[in-house]
Structures are given as structure tokens and as C-alpha cells.
Amino acid sequence: MSRLTPAQTHPSRRTLLGGGLGLLTLALGACSSRDTVAAGGAAPASGTASSTGFTVTDMRGQTISFDAPVQRIATTVIPSPSMIAAVDGGYDRIVGINESTLQANRQGLFGEIFPESRSTTTISPSSFTPNIETITELAPDVVFQWADQGDGLVEPLENAGFKTVCLLYGTQEYLETWVHLFAAILGKPERGTEITGWMHTELKRLRSELAAAAPVRVVHLGQSGEGYSASNKASYMHFWMELAGGRNMAADNVSAENTVSAEQLIEWDPEVITLGGFDARTPADVYADGALASVSAVRNKRVYKAPLGGYRWEVPCAESPLMWQWAAELYHPELTSHTLRNTMREKISYLYNYDVSEAQVDAALRLEMNRGSRGYEVFEAQP
Structure with a gap:
């Protein structure tokens, strides 16, 4: 803007x-x-x-x-x-x-x-x-x-x-x-x-909101050749997956370059899949992958591309608390306050001295890409 x-x-x-x-x-x-x-x-x-x-x-x-x-x-x-x-x-x-x-x-x-x-x-x-x-x-x-x-x-x-x-x-x-x-x-x-004070406040808030939540089975996937890689417990992604009330099914995945087979994903049966921002794979691509058709996240349309704000949110950055909130609202929509859009506008203004438009928030949250996934309407602008 x-x-x-x-x-x-x-x-x-x-x-x-x-x-x-x-x-x-x-x-x-x-x-x-x-x-x-x-x-x-x-x-x-x-x-x-x-x-x-x-x-x-x-x-x-x-x-x-x-x-x-x-x-x-x-x-x-x-x-x-x-x-x-x-x-x-x-x-x-x-x-x-x-x-x-x-x-x-x-x-x-x-x-x-x-x-x-x-x-x-x-x-x-x-x-x-x-x-x-x-x-x-x-x-x-x-x-x-x-x-x-x-x-x-x-x-x-x-x-x-x-x-x-x-x-x-x-x-x-x-x-x-x-x-x-x-x-x-x-x-x-x-x-x-x-900035770190804001991070500490958000850590405390999310831990309080999700204290009684039953962990949701989750994985965060990247691309490895034509296949998939999954973030393990050595990654920053593991930190925010657990903070947001997820159980990282790939926590102990130590294969070369963190690659993971379709058979392993079927065994883990994640309820939510998030996709990283370092490759072009979309939720539609995952839904079209016949090898994953039986996975809960695919059957229930709970696959989501991670946002791209000032930087790719899934890795450590100044906007990381926004990623924590995004994941929490996806994993536990019934337990979290859906205020991410307002928080984004406030914090991007603070961090970068810039007022974002509604269209820019839509693009950062990848609304078009994620619109076919269950529950993503909570991130839409309210009339």
C-alpha cells in the first residue's frame, strides 16, 4: 500500500x-x-x-x-x-x-x-x-x-x-x-x-490457549526431487508445529535430506499438512497425488501452503509469531482467536513502517492457493 x-x-x-x-x-x-x-x-x-x-x-x-x-x-x-x-x-x-x-x-x-x-x-x-x-x-x-x-x-x-x-x-x-x-x-x-518482547508475549498466549488441546498429527513438507521431504525435530518448523498444538509425525525422520515416502506418510496419517515456501508445490498438487489419497489431511482437504510475508514465515524471521498463530488457527480452529489478519496489519506496520492493503494480506496468506482447503475462510477479510 x-x-x-x-x-x-x-x-x-x-x-x-x-x-x-x-x-x-x-x-x-x-x-x-x-x-x-x-x-x-x-x-x-x-x-x-x-x-x-x-x-x-x-x-x-x-x-x-x-x-x-x-x-x-x-x-x-x-x-x-x-x-x-x-x-x-x-x-x-x-x-x-x-x-x-x-x-x-x-x-x-x-x-x-x-x-x-x-x-x-x-x-x-x-x-x-x-x-x-x-x-x-x-x-x-x-x-x-x-x-x-x-x-x-x-x-x-x-x-x-x-x-x-x-x-x-x-x-x-x-x-x-x-x-x-x-x-x-x-x-x-x-x-x-x-521485538523479542512481542515474541515472548505470543509464546505465553499460545501456550495458555492451547494448554488443554489434544495434539493434532501434522507434518511440514518440502520438495525433494519429484517427492517429498519432511521437517524433523532438528528444524525450526518442529518448534512451531509443537507450539501450535501439533504432534510432528516426522520428528524422528532422519533419512537422507529428510526425504519421506508416500508409504511413510500413509503410515503417519497426518491430520494437517503444511507446505514450505521454498518450492512451487501447492495444496492442489498434493490433492492430485493419488499415492496420498488415503491420508487424512488429503481426504479432509487440510493441506495448506505456508504464507510469504516479509519473508517465508516457516523459517525463523522477524514475523515468526505470525506463523505460530497461523498454524495454531489451522490446527485448533475451535480453540484459537481468529485475529491473524488484524495482527498482520499491526505488526507489518510496526516492523517495516508500511501499511499493507487487504489485497497484500490476501497474497501473503496465499488465499487463492489455499482457498480449496478446509477452514481457510477464517483468514478472509470480513465484510
Whole structure:
């Protein structure tokens, strides 16, 4: 719809940081408003800082010092740009991204909110290998890279002299660490506290609403060749499936690349199937798969494509509480308050400084794609 001016944004709501974050602290020095941030369980670094300098400890335990505020950010990490923009309230500091991120920006709501994100320079393919020549031309103040995908991804950046902050991925704790680490680097620690405060509030609410719910048999499927892959208990998807009142039937699926056969899906007999956003498979495709005709979710038309908001909701992102609520409303429609559309408008406005239209909410929720599935009318705009 339209970007909001600062005077139009919703007022800040200071929220105390609750439990579940792991070890990330901000230490204030006597001569600095920003000094040291430790992330991912590392001990805070020692030292002093100028009025604009600060130090962070990244998620591999390395300390990185900055002499001035960060203004130019490059990142190979696919989901990080939307989170950086959410923490910053804008996209202006992002100068380089992953090719996979660029494709997502061109498909969904994020590219409508920030049109410049559709043409941002790419600094790596989906394999995360950094293009040092391109990064050199962009001259970023910081580069974000994975902490656990091998030194071959990090060493070229550090050897070229770039300040490299490394990240770990896949849990709610790591997600909250990202939020606070980005907030520290962007000079907006209170913003990080507000976002994780919202997450803690939603965790508490859903656990309370669903405390007496009998778990629903569920799986979250991706594509593996012509077949399926199923998210196991090592995935972030497992976290929100259980939070939303589901029993992840693929929790112990440890096959190569998490592939799963039709025979296994028939044995598990999930009552609800959700589909990931990294491939083109739709509920209609699953309904048309004769091999799955006897599966409860297929017989009862309870197969749903996960939303694509500012980013793909099923993986850790700034909008993750919206995914939790979406899943809860699908798994337990009789127990949950169907307020997702209103929550989306409020939170997207807060996170990205942008007022979404009803049509944009429809597209993010994939109403057309999911309309043939049972109960999805609860996400329709009310007359």
C-alpha cells in the first residue's frame, strides 16, 4: 500500500526482555552509550569505546570492533535482510544480499514494501560463497556470514579485511540472538527488546490457549526431487508445529535430506499438512497425488501452503509469531482467536513502517492457493 512517515508510525511500546534468549548482553561503558555486545553464549569482550564505537561478539565467539556506526551492510545469509530491515525499520543500510534472498524479494510482500530490495546487488549464490570482488566494490561496514558452514566461507572475507559477523541458525533462541545482535549493530537495542518482547508475549498466549488441546498429527513438507521431504525435530518448523498444538509425525525422520515416502506418510496419517515456501508445490498438487489419497489431511482437504510475508514465515524471521498463530488457527480452529489478519496489519506496520492493503494480506496468506482447503475462510477479510 504505502510507506509511513515517522509521524505516522505506531508509538513504541517498551517491553521488558523475558526468558528464553540465551546469553546476549549489552554492556554500557562510562564513556560510551554503546560498548560491547556478546551473542550466542560468548562472554562479553572487554575494552573501551568512543562515543560512536562499539564491539560485538558474534555467534562463533569472535569479537569484532567498530569505530563508527554501521551504515552499509552486506549479507550472504538468506533470511537476514528482512530481519535487519525489521529491526532498523527500513532497508536503507542493506547494500548486498544472497541470490536466493533476491528471488524471494521479487516474489512476495517484501519487494512491495521495499522496491529497492528487488534490485539489490547479490554478493553470493545460494551456496553462500562470497564474491569478494563484488563485496569490495560495495565497501560494506560489516558482512554477515554463517558461523558453521566451514572456514572456506569466512576466511576469504576476513582475509580481504572485511568485518565479518557470523551467525548460527535454527532455534528460537538463535532467532532472538539475531534480533538483539542486529539491534546492537544498528544502534537500536530498545527495538530489539521490543521485538523479542512481542515474541515472548505470543509464546505465553499460545501456550495458555492451547494448554488443554489434544495434539493434532501434522507434518511440514518440502520438495525433494519429484517427492517429498519432511521437517524433523532438528528444524525450526518442529518448534512451531509443537507450539501450535501439533504432534510432528516426522520428528524422528532422519533419512537422507529428510526425504519421506508416500508409504511413510500413509503410515503417519497426518491430520494437517503444511507446505514450505521454498518450492512451487501447492495444496492442489498434493490433492492430485493419488499415492496420498488415503491420508487424512488429503481426504479432509487440510493441506495448506505456508504464507510469504516479509519473508517465508516457516523459517525463523522477524514475523515468526505470525506463523505460530497461523498454524495454531489451522490446527485448533475451535480453540484459537481468529485475529491473524488484524495482527498482520499491526505488526507489518510496526516492523517495516508500511501499511499493507487487504489485497497484500490476501497474497501473503496465499488465499487463492489455499482457498480449496478446509477452514481457510477464517483468514478472509470480513465484510
